[in-house]
Amino acid sequence: MKQIGPFTIKYDRTLPGWTAVNGQSRQRFTTGAKGERDAVCFALNEAFPKVATAVEHLCQRHAEAASRAWAAAELLVVGHVLNPDLTEPDEVARVRSQRQRRWYRLLRQANGTISCDCPDFEEGGLALAGEALANQLLCKHLLAYWLACHLAWPLSKEAPAPLHPKRSHAGRFRGRAVTAVGQNNRHQLVPNHASPQYGNGQPVLPAHLTHYRSYISYTQQRPFNQEKLLSWALGR
Numbered sequence: 115m116k117q118i119g120p121f122t123i124k125y126d127r128t129l130p131g132w133t134a135v136n137g138q139s140r141q142r143f144t145t146g147a148k149g150e151r152d153a154v155c156f157a158l159n160e161a162f163p164k165v166a167t168a169v170e171h172l173c174q175r176h177a178e179a180a181s182r183a184w185a186a187a188e189l190l191v192v193g194h195v196l197n198p199d200l201t202e203p204d205e206v207a208r209v210r211s212q213r214q215r216r217w218y219r220l221l222r223q224a225n226g227t228i229s230c231d232c233p234d235f236e237e238g239g240l241a242l243a244g245e246a247l248a249n250q251l252l253c254k255h256l257l258a259y260w261l262a263c264h265l266a267w268p269l270s271k272e273a274p275a276p277l278h279p280k281r282s283h284a285g286r287f288r289g290r291a292v293t294a295v296g297q298n299n300r301h302q303l304v305p306n307h308a309s310p311q312y313g314n315g316q317p318v319l320p321a322h323l324t325h326y327r328s329y330i331s332y333t334q335q336r337p338f339n340q341e342k343l344l345s346w347a348l349g350r
C-alpha cells in the first residue's frame with residue numbers, strides 16, 4: 115500500500131486488481147506490475163499533474179526511461195528527494211530508497227556529471243541519446259532529482275544521517291548528539307531559523323555559521339559553545 119497525494123494505492127484481492135482510492139472514488143486497475151504502475155500513474159496525474167506532464171514529455175522522447183521516470187515521480191511526490199548534507203561539498207541531494215530504510219547520495223563529479231551510489235547506476239543505469247542529458251547516466255534517483263530541478267520542487271528537509279554511524283558511538287564522537295545542553299541544563303530542540311547563538315548565549319561567528327547550521331540540522335539542537343561545535347565539525 116502506498117499513499118500518493120489523497121490516493122491510497124492498494125491491491126484488492128476480491129476484484130482482483132490494483133485500486134486507487136480517495137474519499138469519493140475508487141479506480142480499478144489490472145493485476146500485476148502493470149496494474150500497480152497504472153494506478154500510480156493515475157494518482158500522479160490526478161494529484162500532481164505538473165509532475166505527471168513532465169514525466170510524460172520525457173517518455174514521449176525516451177520511451178526507455180518510462181519505468182525509472184514514473185518511479186522517480188513517485189519518489190519526488192512522497193518527499194524522498196532530500197537536501198544534501200552541507201558538510202559534504204560534492205553532494206547535490208540525497209534520495210531515500212523506496213523500499214529500504216536507506217538513502218542514496220548524488221555527488222557532483224569533476225567532469226560536471228552527477229553520480230548516484232545505487233546498484234542501478236553502478237551497473238550502468240540508463241543512457242539517453244541526445245540533448246542535455248547526453249553524458250549523464252541515469253537512475254530513478256537522478257531522475258527524481260532532475261524532476262525536482264526541472265519543476266523547482268522544494269527538496270525535503272531532513273536531518274541527514276551520519277555517513278559513519280560508528281562515529282557517534284566511539285571515542286571523541288561519543289555523545290555528540292546530546293552535547294547541546296541549553297540554559298537550565300535542559301536539552302532543547304532548536305529550529306533551523308533560530309538566531310545564530312550558542313547554548314551558552316554567545317553569538318556564532320560568521321565563519322562558523324555553516325558548521326552551526328549543519329549541527330542543528332543533524333542534531334536538531336544548538337551546540338553549547340564554539341568549542342563543542344568545532345570539535346563536532348572536525349570529527350565529521
Ligand SMILES: [Zn+2]
Pocket residue numbers: 218230231232233234235253254255256
Ligand atoms: Zn540511483
